[in-house]
Amino acid sequence: MRNRHLFGPVPSRRLGVSLGVDLIPHKTCSLNCVYCECGKTTNLTLERREYVKTDRVINELNNYLSQGPPLDYITFAGSGEPTLHSRIGDIIAFLKDNYGHYPLCLLTNGTLFHDPYLRKEVSKLDLIIPSLDAASEKVFQAVNRPHKELSCSKMIEGLVELRKDFPGEMRLEVFIVPGLNDTAEELGAIKAAADRINPDSIQLGTLDRPGTEDWVEAATNEDLKRIASYLGRSEIIGEFRARQKILSFKESYSRLILQTLRRRPCTIEDLNAMLGIHPAEVQKYVNHLLEEGKIEVEKLERGQFLKVRKAPGKIMK
Ligand code: SF4
Numbered sequence: 001m002r003n004r005h006l007f008g009p010v011p012s013r014r015l016g017v018s019l020g021v022d023l024i025p026h027k028t029c030s031l032n033c034v035y036c037e038c039g040k041t042t043n044l045t046l047e048r049r050e051y052v053k054t055d056r057v058i059n060e061l062n063n064y065l066s067q068g069p070p071l072d073y074i075t076f077a078g079s080g081e082p083t084l085h086s087r088i089g090d091i092i093a094f095l096k097d098n099y100g101h102y103p104l105c106l107l108t109n110g111t112l113f114h115d116p117y118l119r120k121e122v123s124k125l126d127l128i129i130p131s132l133d134a135a136s137e138k139v140f141q142a143v144n145r146p147h148k149e150l151s152c153s154k155m156i157e158g159l160v161e162l163r164k165d166f167p168g169e170m171r172l173e174v175f176i177v178p179g180l181n182d183t184a185e186e187l188g189a190i191k192a193a194a195d196r197i198n199p200d201s202i203q204l205g206t207l208d209r210p211g212t213e214d215w216v217e218a219a220t221n222e223d224l225k226r227i228a229s230y231l232g233r234s235e236i237i238g239e240f241r242a243r244q245k246i247l248s249f250k251e252s253y254s255r256l257i258l259q260t261l262r263r264r265p266c267t268i269e270d271l272n273a274m275l276g277i278h279p280a281e282v283q284k285y286v287n288h289l290l291e292e293g294k295i296e297v298e299k300l301e302r303g304q305f306l307k308v309r310k311a312p313g314k315i316m317k
Pocket of ligand 1: 029030031032033035036037038041079080081109
């Protein structure tokens with residue numbers, strides 16, 4: 001059986017060797033962030049439903065995990081918002097009951113935790129990494145472009161309630177978009193919200209790969225350090241661990257992607273369709289090739305195309 005809903009294991013900068021579980025079709029989300037690496041949200045929704053068959057996901061997990069692979073985490077992530085899946089709680093319960101030795105993580109945009117039922121569903125996870133890129137309505141609209149029924153204050157209240165109920169680790173992720181959420185005023189509001197939410201730590205990120213909007217720029221390392229020291233309990237999301245040393249990093253995938261791009265420029269979706277590798281996994285290998293300066297991005301009408309760099313040079317940011 002081909003795995004449709006699992007990807008990786010992929011080397012993750014935050015989680016070591018992580019098996020991804022994708023419960024949501026591309027690109028279904030409650031937000032449409034300007035920096036999203038998965039492209040524009042095509043289904044902007046707050047509807048929680050069984051977007052992919054729970055039984056199929058559980059079968060795939062069972063087949064894969066029964067072989068006892070070495071993993072640091074099993075992570076709910078992918079090309080949309082995982083908490084929109086209405087049976088995520090059943091999948092978490094299956095994993096805890098049958099494969100409880102694997103730590104479980106959720107990467108989430110944090111918008112739906114005002115729902116007490118969802119907070120209960122995720123309560124058995126080991127680690128939740130919700131995002132908080134804004135604390136004012138104006139900046140929330142500018143950076144995250146939410147579904148019209150969402151508000152920044154509702155999202156923050158949901159995160160405050162989640163922290164009260166959730167016994168596991170919470171790392172709050174703040175993605176810095178220069179010119180939008182790095183003003184003194186907004187950072188002050190984010191700090192006040194973070195203090196109320198009270199996560200175990202704050203992780204600061206910025207653009208390091210092509211985002212949805214090409215005007216989004218990366219924050220400088222100096223600015224990130226300054227913001228980290230202002231927010232407190234913060235770390236800057238570091239570089240990937242040396243990938244070649246991670247068992248699951250498949251050099252063959254890097255080579256295959258490079259060979260394909262030598263023939264013609266492709267989008268992430270093209271590579272996914274041609275090579276049969278999950279888009280989130282393609283993205284990891286693409287990031288690696290971008291960091292190595294072996295490929296670059298060109299924005300064309302059909303989207304952002306990846307192509308081989310003519311000569312080795314500056315790393316794409
Ligand atoms: S929440 Fe995540 S998946 Fe949704 S648009 Fe923002 S970055 Fe993309």
